[in-house]
Amino acid sequence: MNADRLLHDFSLEMTGKDLGELAAARGTIPPGTRINITFLAHEDSAVRLAAATAARAAGFVPVPHLSARRLASRQTLEEFLAALQAAGVSDEVFVVGGDPADPHGPYPDSLSIIESGLLERYGVRRVSIAGHPEGHPGIPDGVLWDAVADKSAALARHALGGDIITQFGFDADPVLDWIAALRERGLHSPVRVGVPGPAGAGRLIRYAARLGVGTGASIADLVTTTGTAGPGRFLRALATDYHPATHGEVKLHFYTFGGLRATSEWIHAYAKEH
Template identity: 30%
Template sequence: MALLNFRRKEAPAPVSAELEAFLKGFSIEVMPRTAAKVDDFRALLPAGSRVYIAHIDGTPIEEMVSTAARIASEGYDVMPHFPARIIKDQATLADWIARYQGEANVKQALLLAGGVSEPQGAFHSSMQLLETGLFDKAGFENLHVAGHPEGNKDIDPDGSDKNVGEALVWKQKFSERTDAKMALATQFCFESGPVIEWANALSDAGIDIPIHIGTAGPAKLQTLIKFAIACGVGASLKVLQKRAMDVSKLLLPYEPTEFLTDLAEHKAANPDFNIASVHFFPLGGIKTNAKWTQENGGASGVPVTPIQG
């Protein structure tokens, strides 16, 4: 039987200037239970980074707000999720907004339908949340909504993008008639080609809301496939499955370097390309994700404590 050949670990490749520029102002998503495991975010992320706080069904609002207050106190730009389908009614929505504002000085939100199939109350979409006018009344400055480069079967069960497309047109018109600073925060993707086609198609359709492209941070391949299946990621799932067929890559952790470098180079060659920022889902852990961003220029020029290991 042939012996495996172990090669000396090569020195890391120099950071791409395009990738470094593309990573400026990246954001990252955490949940209260994962945030609680981080002693101090200042050892991981550049000061002022936007940190989304995911609201999973069953998480008490008190836990969400206390997490937001803690992360904000460490110098971060906190953006909590407002999942429409788990918000009981307008009074509950107003209460959440008041708590975030009063206890954590929050002035921005990610509005989305949410991960449950059936609404638990009066709302089923981010558009309904926007229509209440409560965020505007509270003076929220940034209102982000979900983007779906690969579609969403919860919204379009037939596999088309009809309802997603109509919702985007509505959101575009909302952004034009209000002074809200909007952005499309997308699900995580792994393949650059379909993302570029999707972003260009939106621009061609007159939708100019800035795109914050979602990507998974470094993680085990099996972990990513599990999340991709659970989240209904389509074309990108095929990329992961193809990678899993390659024995030489199966045991190596996935890193988003190739995906983001492709997008960064496209952005450099096409300055009008409407992807404005990168949003990380740290599926392999916040520390692992933060280390990757530091090594790839995402913390360039910012005094962040180097992460060991």
């Protein structure tokens, strides 16, 4: 697969405070690009809603995150979904368990939100879920495989489409092996491979350690003389070893680490060079 196909229909993410970054990056992001809106503990629903509305107004497809264990009550979830629907930005969401070890309310995991029936009630049509090619520091691999299968089955029962968005990685081999195993298990949703946007090596390592992402010598290959790292090597490996017959539909999701403009400019420059 060449770079042009690899970069077709990629997605990005932003936080509620990235409105200025979004405006500055608008010229380098293709219209219709999916922009995921993160669910950070220190940002309230109004901030997330404003970010989703701004993404829609800029010509993009907002994908607000729902962090299950951070939701204090069913009412909290319904109010946020109702606000998204009223603003015309409820079509797509990304549902994730979230960081807290103990749920703040009635939703212990993303499956419980899907099974609530509230998503489709408030106009949601597509739901992305998380995938973990290199595992999770606090969850056994068998549990992770059961979770992605259970969530996929629940989405089908609720007539909801969606993608699987993976944690970011530095090595293509474990990602592609995981996707091949996913297909062998009969799970054929499109996969958006998590890609680390350009960032300082220290920041990448910290995020990787928190998420249980393998680094090893590969991160050294990413780091430039300026101390920053870009995903070019990772993307070239994906483009070389991706096989549609084995891996199915694969796209990219860029984690921006607060640098939406820097990431979009990097993608734009990389696409022009390849």
